[in-house]
Amino acid sequence: MKIRRILATTIAAAVTTPALLLSVTPSFADDKPAAQTQNKPSVAELEKAAAAAKVAYEAAVAAEDAAMAALKVALSDTTPLAVAAKAAEAAAAEAATAKTAADQAVLDARAAVDALPETATEEEKTAAAAKLTEAESTARTAAETKAAADAKAVEAQTARDDERVAAARQLSQARKATEAALAAKTAADEALAKAKEEEGDDEDGEACVPEAKLTTIVTGLPSTVVAGTKVHFNLRVTNGTDKTMDEVLPFAYVHATDKSGLKSIDDLVHLQWSSASSSKWKTVDNEHYMDAISPLKAGAHADVKMRLTIDTSAPAGNGVTFVAGDYFNDNGTCGGSPDLEGYEFLIAAAGSKPGKVDDAKPSTTKPNTSDLKPQSGTSASPVSGSLAATGSSTATSQLALASGTAVAIGAGAVFLARRRKAGSHA
The missing domain is CATH 1.10.287 (Helix Hairpins)
Incomplete structure (x- = not known):
């Protein structure tokens, strides 16, 4: 069964029980894809x-x-x-x-x-x-x-x-x-x-497979972002396996609502990226992908610079940034991180002075990032910290964020639907 099937099931479950998506409940257990396959709907x-x-x-x-x-x-x-x-x-x-x-x-x-x-x-x-x-x-x-x-x-x-x-x-x-x-x-x-x-x-x-050791971690994203400002943060993609991945596609998606959680303000939030190979800021495409990292060696990581801009006209509300990654090898094998890591943040009205705020924290299981080598060959510091849910938004707005995200991601974030064919992704 391909990963597309599994993630499609996750989306179906999320729209029926929205809290599942906000907590980013794993579609299958880390490091146990074979055992979990037995429980797939x-x-x-x-x-x-x-x-x-x-x-x-x-x-x-x-x-x-x-x-x-x-x-x-x-x-x-x-x-x-x-x-x-x-x-x-x-x-x-x-x-x-x-x-x-x-x-x-x-x-x-x-x-x-x-x-x-x-x-x-x-x-x-x-x-x-x-x-x-x-x-x-x-x-x-x-x-x-x-x-x-x-x-x-x-x-x-x-x-x-x-x-x-x-x-x-x-x-x-x-x-x-x-x-x-x-x-x-x-x-x-x-x-x-x-x-x-x-x-x-x-x-x-050949089916794509879930790979829990392909991890994506966000650092530096504030837990509160003021409308009318730009914030920079980092997305680290890590190949924790013992094999080289020929192409890795980072994935990022941001969803936001007003305080009620009922009105989407996605058109007022904008996500851009740049990397060592592409220093110019680019808007994340309509499928929420960035350019491929080619290759990503075993145990290595690569960093992608991210920039989140919120329009001045945006009302106070709630936001969540989802990240993931998928890979394609020259031999036709493919797969990707089984979960969408969700980083929640508050949106403060333009002109607000929130003072010093903590970084947004992910809401899925903490990945294993120890003993990893950076893509450049220099040493890497393990990423650590509490990965509990932030609790930054109310229950109502959390459910609304989850429901809106389920709908939006339904088309774009069933992201391992493509197999590598003749050197291209179809």
Whole structure:
């Protein structure tokens, strides 16, 4: 079975259980590809996963339709809260009319008192004063009534509007769930199709194999990157085997979202590379590969300089950089690192001052880098440090990052799908 099949299975699992991808759960145990092969999912199992993704998508569509219907009802004038709000508005308007009339009566009564002639009798003066007092009392009552009616109207309107806003939010969440379910279904379908294709390829050619001793390690990537800045870090590719690899292709992919974890901002993050053989900065290609290292001798490593740029307009959020590598030999054999090493980092808004921050740490199993020789022939220092998950992002944003990554990687990071044929990668 070729490595493409295995990684396709990983992607299918990730979109069904997104936390798997963020933790970069190995598709098979290090140094034990033969034993792990016994547990690889079959095409039938992938068909079940694709069927489950289809059911989930159909359920999400139904939920979105229901949410749309609920919003239409909430926006109508016939809901109990809408009827209550309308009645309260009418009562407030009636109270306002009564207050206006009462205020006018006070003005009229006061004018009558002021208009009494000097020849007015005490009885006339007393009667005019009594009318003014009564008008003022009525006006105070009208003002209190209006204030109470206005408060009830505001309360009723708020309740109605809250119901409508809640319905709108429910629809928005349902739409996002539908988009995620569609992405998961698409990725699962593609994983199944690749597995079936791979099953056919196995009959015709030599399979690529997982090689846990081909490792990729990132150093110098900050755990927090400020929007509007560029950060430089290093990608080290190490051949920990006892055989030369004729060509090694480094792989790198960056995925980012806003703080909610629901909105991808991949178009605002940019990844470039350069190396000793190519000092000019180049953008990582649309398949997330860099130029081949030819050859990479047994026990040797090669370094690739990386540069991550985040646009100033990028919001605060979360990011993850995945790295891996695959190899192709002149004799037709091929394979690659079985895991995607994920390095999580926070994105701080432009102008932020995060101060001194630690380097991002990988989330997969620590590789063995001792006793290795650099590609140049000089000695190499073993890479060490804690490789536990950083915990830099919330559970919600982690799941969203994983789900988005599963979809994006589904097309580009099933990266050992190609076999070397006649000196080219097909």
